[in-house]
Amino acid sequence: MPExxxxxxxxxxxxxxxxxxxxxxxxxxxxxxxPVSIRELTGRMPxxxxxxxxxxxxxxxxxxxxxxxxxxxxxxxxxTAPDLGFLMQKETVETRKLSRAxxxxxxxxxxxxxxxxxxxxEIRGVSVSRGTIDQLIELEWIRFGRRRMTPGRPVTFVVTExxxxxxGLESAxxxxxxxxxxxxxxxxxxxxxxxALEDEASEGEDDEDQSEMFEDEA
Numbered sequence: 001m002p003e004x005x006x007x008x009x010x011x012x013x014x015x016x017x018x019x020x021x022x023x024x025x026x027x028x029x030x031x032x033x034x035p036v037s038i039r040e041l042t043g044r045m046p047x048x049x050x051x052x053x054x055x056x057x058x059x060x061x062x063x064x065x066x067x068x069x070x071x072x073x074x075x076x077x078x079x080t081a082p083d084l085g086f087l088m089q090k091e092t093v094e095t096r097k098l099s100r101a102x103x104x105x106x107x108x109x110x111x112x113x114x115x116x117x118x119x120x121x122e123i124r125g126v127s128v129s130r131g132t133i134d135q136l137i138e139l140e141w142i143r144f145g146r147r148r149m150t151p152g153r154p155v156t157f158v159v160t161e162x163x164x165x166x167x168g169l170e171s172a173x174x175x176x177x178x179x180x181x182x183x184x185x186x187x188x189x190x191x192x193x194x195x196a197l198e199d200e201a202s203e204g205e206d207d208e209d210q211s212e213m214f215e216d217e218a
Contacts, residue, residue, distance in 0.1 A: 014048065015046060015047070015048030015049050015050070016046055016049065018050075018053065018054060018057065021045065021049050021050065021051070021053075021054040022054045022057055022058050022061070024044075024045050024049070024054070025041060025045075025051055025054045025055060025058055026058060028041060028044060028045075029069070029076060029077060029078050030078060032077070034075075034077070034161075035072045035073070035075030035076055035077040035161055035165065036075055036076055036077065037074055037075045037076075038051050038052050038055070038074075038076075040075075041055075055069070055076055062078075065081065066080070066081050066084055067079070067080060067081065068080070068081045068082070070168075070170070071170050072161050072164050072165050072169075072170065073161050073164055073170070073171055075161060077165070079165075082168060098135075099132070101124075101126075101128070101129070101132050102132050102135055102136060104124055105120055105124070105128055105132050105133070105136065106136055106141060106142065106159075106163075108120050108123050108124065109136075109142050109157045109158065109159055110159050110163070110172060110175055111172075111175060113145065113156070113157065113158040113159060113172060114145040114146065114148075114156035114157065114158050115156060115157055116148060116154040116155065116156050116157070117133065117154070117155075117157070118154060120157075133157070139162075140160055140162040140163075141159060141160060141162060141163040141166070142157050142158065142159055142160060142163070143157070143158060143159075143160050144156070144157065145157060145158040159172060
């Protein structure tokens with residue numbers, strides 16, 4: 001085999017320089033509307049590439065810039081720097097508040113995931129309507145998880161990447177603790193789960209005393 005042909009074939013299996021890999025990762029993330037996992041990056045990039053290493057280099061490169069490289073669960077995406085978020089706000093913002101039932105259900109899923117509907121009802125102390133679950137799924141804030149290996153194999157619920165992305169969380173482990181919630185005033189005048197007096201018929205009604213933490217901005 002001619003030497004120049006051998007060199008060409010070998011070059012096909014060589015990974016690009018790290019600087020070029022950073023450019024590839026940057027291009028893929030920039031063009032993607034959704035966070036991209038390392039597995040997806042590996043599948044798109046040339047054989048032998050190290051997207052995880054390229055991501056770390058790229059993350060450092062964007063430190064202090066107007067755009068930040070953020071990790072969302074097991075995926076990555078470019079997002080506006082947190083301290084510049086106010087620049088993205090529009091003057092006309094329609095805010096839709098969730099009902100107390102939906103807020104409590106979402107909070108239980110976030111803090112207890114994976115959790116079944118029966119477990120949600122046990123913690124809240126009241127039944128959970130199908131409409132409440134459907135609303136949170138429609139908002140893409142919760143999704144179906146794995147079925148429990150128990151009698152009846154009930155389905156579980158977990159929060160989504162969209163939920164983490166909306167609240168600027170890398171994972172559910174970054175959710176605020178009780179002290180932080182009290183300090184923010186989010187637990188004041190709020191009965192703990194299991195003591196609510198509302199019934200299933202009232203779950204579709206908006207509650208005036210709702211936490212802004214779980215507002216959905218359209």
